[in-house]
Amino acid sequence: MSKLAKSDAEVKRIKCVQFGVFKPEEIRARSVCEITHPILEENGIPKENGLLDPRMGTTDRGFKCATCSMGKDECPGHFGHIDLGKPVLHIGFIVRILQVLRCVCYHCSRLLVDSNGPLPRRIFEKYKDQPMKRLREILKLCQNKKECGGGNDMDDVKKDGVDSLAKTSGSGCGNVLPHYSKKGIEIHMEFPQDVKMEGDPKKALSAEQIYNIFKRISREDAVMLGFNIDLARPADFVLTVLPVPPPCVRPSVKFDTGGASSSDDLTYKIAEIVKANNSLKKQEKDGAASHVVDNLVDWLQYHVATLFDNELPGLPKSMQRSGKPIKSIRQRLVGKGGRVRGNLMGKRCDFSARTVITADPNLEIDQVGVPRSIAMNLSYPERVTKYNIKRMRELVSNGPNFHPGAKTITNTEGVHFDLRYVKKLHDVPLEVGYIVERHISDGDLVLFNRQPSLHKMSIMAHRVKVLPYSTFRMNLMCTSPYNADFDGDEMNLHVPQTHQARAEAQEIMLTPNQIITPQSNQPVMGIIQDSLLALHKMTFRDSFLTKDRFFNILMYMDSWDGTIPIPAILKPEALWTGKQVLSLCLPKVNLSKMANGAEDHETIMSPGDKLVHIVQGELLCGNIDKSTMGKKAGGLIHTIWLECGKYETKLFVAEIQRIVNYWFMECSHTVGIGDTIANSATMDEIREVIDKAKIEVRKLIKTAQRGKIERQPGKTVIETFEKQVNTVLNKTRDTAGKAVMKRLPRGNNINTMVTAGSKGNNLNLCQIIACVGQQNVCGKRIPCGFRDRTLPHFLKEDLGPEAPGFFENSYLKG
Numbered sequence: 001m002s003k004l005a006k007s008d009a010e011v012k013r014i015k016c017v018q019f020g021v022f023k024p025e026e027i028r029a030r031s032v033c034e035i036t037h038p039i040l041e042e043n044g045i046p047k048e049n050g051l052l053d054p055r056m057g058t059t060d061r062g063f064k065c066a067t068c069s070m071g072k073d074e075c076p077g078h079f080g081h082i083d084l085g086k087p088v089l090h091i092g093f094i095v096r097i098l099q100v101l102r103c104v105c106y107h108c109s110r111l112l113v114d115s116n117g118p119l120p121r122r123i124f125e126k127y128k129d130q131p132m133k134r135l136r137e138i139l140k141l142c143q144n145k146k147e148c149g150g151g152n153d154m155d156d157v158k159k160d161g162v163d164s165l166a167k168t169s170g171s172g173c174g175n176v177l178p179h180y181s182k183k184g185i186e187i188h189m190e191f192p193q194d195v196k197m198e199g200d201p202k203k204a205l206s207a208e209q210i211y212n213i214f215k216r217i218s219r220e221d222a223v224m225l226g227f228n229i230d231l232a233r234p235a236d237f238v239l240t241v242l243p244v245p246p247p248c249v250r251p252s253v254k255f256d257t258g259g260a261s262s263s264d265d266l267t268y269k270i271a272e273i274v275k276a277n278n279s280l281k282k283q284e285k286d287g288a289a290s291h292v293v294d295n296l297v298d299w300l301q302y303h304v305a306t307l308f309d310n311e312l313p314g315l316p317k318s319m320q321r322s323g324k325p326i327k328s329i330r331q332r333l334v335g336k337g338g339r340v341r342g343n344l345m346g347k348r349c350d351f352s353a354r355t356v357i358t359a360d361p362n363l364e365i366d367q368v369g370v371p372r373s374i375a376m377n378l379s380y381p382e383r384v385t386k387y388n389i390k391r392m393r394e395l396v397s398n399g400p401n402f403h404p405g406a407k408t409i410t411n412t413e414g415v416h417f418d419l420r421y422v423k424k425l426h427d428v429p430l431e432v433g434y435i436v437e438r439h440i441s442d443g444d445l446v447l448f449n450r451q452p453s454l455h456k457m458s459i460m461a462h463r464v465k466v467l468p469y470s471t472f473r474m475n476l477m478c479t480s481p482y483n484a485d486f487d488g489d490e491m492n493l494h495v496p497q498t499h500q501a502r503a504e505a506q507e508i509m510l511t512p513n514q515i516i517t518p519q520s521n522q523p524v525m526g527i528i529q530d531s532l533l534a535l536h537k538m539t540f541r542d543s544f545l546t547k548d549r550f551f552n553i554l555m556y557m558d559s560w561d562g563t564i565p566i567p568a569i570l571k572p573e574a575l576w577t578g579k580q581v582l583s584l585c586l587p588k589v590n591l592s593k594m595a596n597g598a599e600d601h602e603t604i605m606s607p608g609d610k611l612v613h614i615v616q617g618e619l620l621c622g623n624i625d626k627s628t629m630g631k632k633a634g635g636l637i638h639t640i641w642l643e644c645g646k647y648e649t650k651l652f653v654a655e656i657q658r659i660v661n662y663w664f665m666e667c668s669h670t671v672g673i674g675d676t677i678a679n680s681a682t683m684d685e686i687r688e689v690i691d692k693a694k695i696e697v698r699k700l701i702k703t704a705q706r707g708k709i710e711r712q713p714g715k716t717v718i719e720t721f722e723k724q725v726n727t728v729l730n731k732t733r734d735t736a737g738k739a740v741m742k743r744l745p746r747g748n749n750i751n752t753m754v755t756a757g758s759k760g761n762n763l764n765l766c767q768i769i770a771c772v773g774q775q776n777v778c779g780k781r782i783p784c785g786f787r788d789r790t791l792p793h794f795l796k797e798d799l800g801p802e803a804p805g806f807f808e809n810s811y812l813k814g
Contacts, residue, residue, distance in 0.1 A: 035050070276303055400419050544578075730773070
């Protein structure tokens with residue numbers, strides 16, 4: 001890469017970016033030449049005033065720029081211009097042109113409302129800093145005007161509390177106004193039928209007419225319409241001078257054979273514009289008929305429009321000689337292959353890998369399991385120093401086919417040695433200052449990403465852990481910020497190649513730094529699924545561990561200080577509680593929080609054990625669930641992150657997952673068919689609730705058939721009936737669900753998962769055991785769509801509960 005030239009320009013901080021529209025005089029001032037010839041070269045030399053004029057820059061190594069005297073790599077390019085024989089519309093501003101035309105008079109170019117009137121002044125003050133809204137509000141005042149200055153823009157004066165005598169001055173010309181419409185890239189106007197006009201009252205408005213109307217708009221009226229006169233005037237929406245991009249924007253492709261070249265699509269299109277413009281000027285100079293000139297203007301407008309956008313609706317595409325559509329400016333910017341998404345935004349690059357992800361609860365949250373095959377393919381350039389030369393020699397000796405090894409060596413003179421082709425790896429010279437492309441190994445920093453990357457936490461830094469097999473492994477806590485699951489999702493990995501990139505990844509992007517999101521100032525990751533369920537069951541009041549199991553768990557604790565707490569029960573056997581195990585992992589924090597399903601009067605000794613009370617890292621009471629260990633604001637993870645920092649939080653969640661996973665190996669959890677069956681008393685109550693609902697629906701049907709149903713405001717009789725029936729049936733499912741939840745035994749494994757927050761909810765439990773209930777589409781019962789039936793199995797116009805989607809059976813019954 002060539003060195004960037006040192007600039008003497010003053011360095012300043014950018015406060016804002018302001019966009020405007022180039023004025024014709026600005027285009028000419030910035031231009032280095034006028035393009036008048038549609039040819040590229042003459043006798044092998046770029047033609048002056050041609051499409052490759054040397055003053056605009058060069059793409060050929062054999063020529064220097066005639067403006068800045070720099071070569072092709074240094075010259076940034078300089079714009080030229082084309083003076084158009086007739087004005088043409090800028091297709092990017094067609095809608096704005098139409099809006100302005102509807103706000104000013106066709107005859108005198110005055111604003112159709114009095115700019116000093118109370119309503120326009122109020123709009124101006126209200127939307128002083130919002131010019132787009134100001135234009136829309138003025139357009140609303142002008143859209144019903146029939147003649148210039150003849151209307152009254154004070155129709156709503158009394159409503160707004162302004163003096164009703166204050167009216168428009170009526171200073172307009174009084175002429176009748178046409179109606180404007182857009183057809184393709186043309187603007188048509190039509191006068192009322194009772195107005196006598198010369199020629200056709202309905203015709204296309206030429207760009208020259210629009211330019212003349214806009215040129216007469218006063219400065220005050222333009223400001224009222226939302227224009228900043230210094231940056232954009234209405235007349236600038238019509239092109240009279242066309243800027244021509246330099247050759248470096250549209251480089252020609254030269255062939256090796258014969259020195260021939262192929263022009264860029266933009267060059268081809270600009271040549272067509274120059275030809276059409278020259279023909280137009282010649283015909284106008286020769287006094288050609290008006291229809292001939294009009295046809296040439298239309299042809300020029302077509303070429304200018306397709307230079308900007310070659311996919312305009314209602315306009316044929318401009319083609320190359322080969323029949324391929326021209327790639328216009330817009331097509332080069334938008335879409336997947338455009339400048340923004342194709343070149344400027346991130347994508348897969350060198351030193352990256354992609355494969356399927358799977359879960360590994362034994363990894364820490366800032367680790368990622370990398371397959372050995374990928375670790376041997378990706379590399380990091382490490383410079384040899386006197387401190388690491390011994391390790392580097394070992395890596396070079398291992399070569400590229402054994403991990404950890406190395407792939408290439410670069411000496412101090414920049415010569416590369418590929419170790420794949422070296423027979424005696426032990427004899428490879430290695431000195432201080434050499435660069436070794438070594439395999440990535442445990443502890444290396446990498447960037448991990450899952451698409452779509454919707455927020456900052458979609459790309460985070462992890463530390464490598466080289467593992468066997470062929471998938472990336474990750475801790476389950478990290479699935480939330482990535483929005484990942486393990487049903488076949490793939491993720492991307494990138495290895496930073498410089499110390500600066502590694503430092504940025506470590507200090508900014510490392511996973512512990514991203515536990516708290518700045519968007520809502522709360523955690524984006526927490527303990528989930530089996531780890532959360534195990535933690536929930538381990539902290540039951542009747543969950544005890546024997547001496548051997550408790551001591552085994554201590555071996556999984558990195559933070560254990562060697563002190564064994566006194567057992568909660570001493571006789572007849574020493575037993576420790578699950579709460580004591582958790583307390584050994586907790587940092588010295590305080591927390592008091594209600595668990596899910598807690599009553600308002602919950603206390604420390606309540607039977608439900610729903611008050612979580614932690615004092616100086618000791619869990620005194622409470623059953624841990626999702627509200628405490630999940631990604632909730634004010635939870636335990638949030639508290640530890642705030643009180644102890646990100647490093648302590650990382651160690652805590654890693655340690656607690658290791659412990660509960662070991663505990664779960666012996667105190668397992670499973671869901672059997674017995675967990676889906678309620679006792680006979682519960683089933684009788686559910687049957688009674690459903691029967692009552694059916695009777696109530698039949699009563700509503702009879703009431704509706706007799707015409708005695710009371711219609712609700714804003715609804716028809718049918719809508720009122722459907723609303724009432726839907727309310728009854730939805731209430732039935734909720735009532736049946738409450739009956740199930742009330743009688744479920746504490747040991748029900750589905751209910752344990754629901755209360756822990758690891759999987760499912762009360763609705764799922766109700767549908768498994770009690771009844772599936774009413775199925776709604778857009779908040780309503782399923783409508784008839786099969787000849788007045790929901791399905792062929794039902795009668796026509798069946799209004800009962802079953803036909804429109806009420807299922808009284810549960811998933812268990814089928």
